[in-house]
Amino acid sequence: MADEILTRTGEKFDSDDEVQILDAIAKWLDRDVKDKVLALEHADEYPHEMVEQMKSLGLFGATISQAYGGLGLPSSSYAKIVTMVSEVWMSLTGIFNSHLIMAAAVERFGTEAQKQHFLPRFASGELRGGLALTEPNCGTDLQAVRTKAVRDGDDYVINGSKTWISNGIEGGCVALLVKTDTEIQPRHRGMSLFLAEKGPGFNVGRKLEKLGYKGIDSAELFFEDYRISADNLIGGEEGHGFHHTVGGLELGRINVAARGVGVANAALKAATAYAQIRETMGKPIGQHQAIQTKLGDMATRCQAARLLVEDAARAYDRGERCDMEAGMAKLFASEAAMENAAECMRIHGAYGYSKEQHVERYYRDAPLMCIGEGTNEMQRIIIARQIMERNPV
Numbered sequence: 522m523a524d525e526i527l528t529r530t531g532e533k534f535d536s537d538d539e540v541q542i543l544d545a546i547a548k549w550l551d552r553d554v555k556d557k558v559l560a561l562e563h564a565d566e567y568p569h570e571m572v573e574q575m576k577s578l579g580l581f582g583a584t585i586s587q588a589y590g591g592l593g594l595p596s597s598s599y600a601k602i603v604t605m606v607s608e609v610w611m612s613l614t615g616i617f618n619s620h621l622i623m624a625a626a627v628e629r630f631g632t633e634a635q636k637q638h639f640l641p642r643f644a645s646g647e648l649r650g651g652l653a654l655t656e657p658n659c660g661t662d663l664q665a666v667r668t669k670a671v672r673d674g675d676d677y678v679i680n681g682s683k684t685w686i687s688n689g690i691e692g693g694c695v696a697l698l699v700k701t702d703t704e705i706q707p708r709h710r711g712m713s714l715f716l717a718e719k720g721p722g723f724n725v726g727r728k729l730e731k732l733g734y735k736g737i738d739s740a741e742l743f744f745e746d747y748r749i750s751a752d753n754l755i756g757g758e759e760g761h762g763f764h765h766t767v768g769g770l771e772l773g774r775i776n777v778a779a780r781g782v783g784v785a786n787a788a789l790k791a792a793t794a795y796a797q798i799r800e801t802m803g804k805p806i807g808q809h810q811a812i813q814t815k816l817g818d819m820a821t822r823c824q825a826a827r828l829l830v831e832d833a834a835r836a837y838d839r840g841e842r843c844d845m846e847a848g849m850a851k852l853f854a855s856e857a858a859m860e861n862a863a864e865c866m867r868i869h870g871a872y873g874y875s876k877e878q879h880v881e882r883y884y885r886d887a888p889l890m891c892i893g894e895g896t897n898e899m900q901r902i903i904i905a906r907q908i909m910e911r912n913p914v
Contacts, residue, residue, distance in 0.1 A: 539598045546602060549578060550609045558610045562882060565735045567691055572616060575646070580617045582644030584772070585624050589640035596772060597834040600779040604827070607783025608790075611886050612736040614783075618776045619651030619687040622769040623696040626714060630756045630765045639694075639716060650694035652773075653683040653717070653742055654766060661899050663698065663766060664708040668744060670699040670715065672751070677701075677715070679722075679747040689740030690725055694718045697744075698766055701759045709763035714755045722747030733885030767844075771837060773894040774847040778830045781854030781890045785826060788858070788865035788883045789819045795869055806868070815864045822857035829853050845907035848900040855890035855897060862887040 553574055561568055575581060584599050585591025594602075599621075603614050624643045627635055642648040659665040668681025679699060686695065695717050702711030717723060726741030755765055793816060796807030806812045829850040836843035862883040866873035873880040891897045 539601070542592070542594070542598070543601060543605065545578060546580075546605055549574060550606065554613070555609050559877075559879070559882075562610070562612075562735045563876065565730075567738055568613065568616075568736055571613060572646070572649075572691075575613070575617060579644075581620055581646035581649060582624075583617065584621050585640055585644045586628060589628070589636060590644035591624075591640070595834070596775055596837040597831060600775055600830050600834045603776050603779035604783040604786065604830070607780040608787045610736070611780050611784055612734055614776065614780055615687050615734065615737045616649075616691075618773065620649050620692070622652055622773050622776075623650055623694070623716075625772055626696050626755055626765050626769045627716065629768060630714075630761070631716075632757050634752070635716065635755065648693050648718075649688060650692035650696070651686060651688040652766075652769070653686050653689070653695035653697045655683060655685045657682065657684050661896055663763060664712070666698055666700055666712065668697070668699045669703065670701050670713065670749075672701075673748075675751055676748050677751060677754070679715070679717070679744045679749060681744050682726075683742040683744075685729060685739050686742050687737055687739055689742050690728060690738040695742070696755070696766075696769075698762050701762075705760075710760050712762035712766075713759045714762035714765045715749055716753045716755060717744075717747070717749055718753075720747070732888065733882065734889050770894055771843055771847045774844075774851040774900075775830060775833050775837060777890050777894045778826070778833065778847070778850035778854040781851070781856075781858040781887075782823065782826045782830055784858040784883050784887055784890070785819070785823045785854065785861040787879070788861035789816070789823050791878075791880055791883075792816060792819060792861075792865040792868045795872075812868060815868060819861045819864055822861055826850070826854035826857040845904050845911075848895075848903045848907075851890070851894065852897050852900040852904070855887070858883075858887040858890055 554571060579592050582591030583594050583602065587593040606614050620643065624640060627639050654663060656666055656668065668679065668683065670677040670679045681699065697715045697717040699713055699715060700711050701713040705711040722745050724743040724745060726743055729739045729741065731739060796812050796816060797805050799806050833843055833846035833850040836846045865880050866884050869880050872878060875881065
């Protein structure tokens with residue numbers, strides 16, 4: 522793999538860099554991933570070997586600046602990587618995406634000391650992790666978190682629990698959202714975000730079983746008198762955790778949208794191929810209008826979803842507020858994945874229902890995108906509010 526380690530020599534990212542990177546990842550997926558997916562998926566086994574290969578490819582530093590050892594990719598290029606990987610095995614994207622949202626919070630809002638200490642370790646994959654936001658009674662409404670941090674000298678003592686945390690078992694660090702002030706109003710002003718490395722009081726519970734999204738670990742985390750240095754408070758000031766988290770979720774929603782495009786593409790490709798080899802009534806089923814209308818809709822969804830992701834990614838790269846654009850991309854692309862996966866299964870008939878092929882996996886993986894990084898119901902509300910805010914009467 523040494524010849525495919527992704528490096529950049531210039532300060533400005535250009536199309537040649539993107540071509541080189543996408544080509545290296547395509548070769549890796551073809552050589553080391555695609556033929557192993559079904560076995561790992563059915564065993565729900567963490568892909569340790571692939572994670573080491575992703576380190577060599579630089580994926581854990583994809584969006585981290587070169588100054589801190591990363592590739593410094595723009596979101597638009599990163600989204601293409603996510604789409605490409607998701608076409609082969611969506612689970613792999615979760616291993617580096619949650620990690621990169623954590624890294625983005627440090628790079629955008631952290632102190633220089635925090636950046637120097639954490640970002641090079643994140644970029645190399647030496648220290649990997651994700652976001653610890655969700656709690657048993659708190660999902661979309663982040664302001665309802667109950668995990669609490671109390672100042673004690675130069676430290677904080679944290680108690681509480683988190684659930685459905687990606688990389689919670691295999692990772693070594695999380696961006697941990699807590700309440701540092703439970704009385705202040707509005708509630709978001711009492712929230713803070715810490716970089717929490719595993720240690721005494723940081724306990725990992727059970728691995729959570731899922732319908733799809735196999736391979737990547739999703740876990741419960743418990744904090745019992747977990748002591749952490751005040752130096753690990755992102756930005757060094759209490760009360761900004763909600764802002765730091767919401768900023769990171771823009772990149773997260775672009776990622777989830779890109780995953781949706783990948784799964785939708787995979788379903789389209791599988792359906793298109795099968796429609797040309799499966800015959801009924803003396804001809805390939807792709808020559809029947811009923812199948813052609815399905816393929817036409819599937820292809821259109823893929824193209825529209827891809828363009829929405831590109832639009833959101835460009836807005837993010839320009840540094841603009843893009844919760845509406847990211848929400849639109851996430852909403853449409855995730856629903857496109859759902860619809861394409863279902864149509865792909867219908868086209869394949871019984872073969873689509875078999876665990877010997879990938880089609881049923883697309884059908885199981887797709888629903889996650891409609892839920893993760895904010896439900897699609899919430900995306901519709903965000904979009905509507907932004908439309909009115911941007912177009913006042």
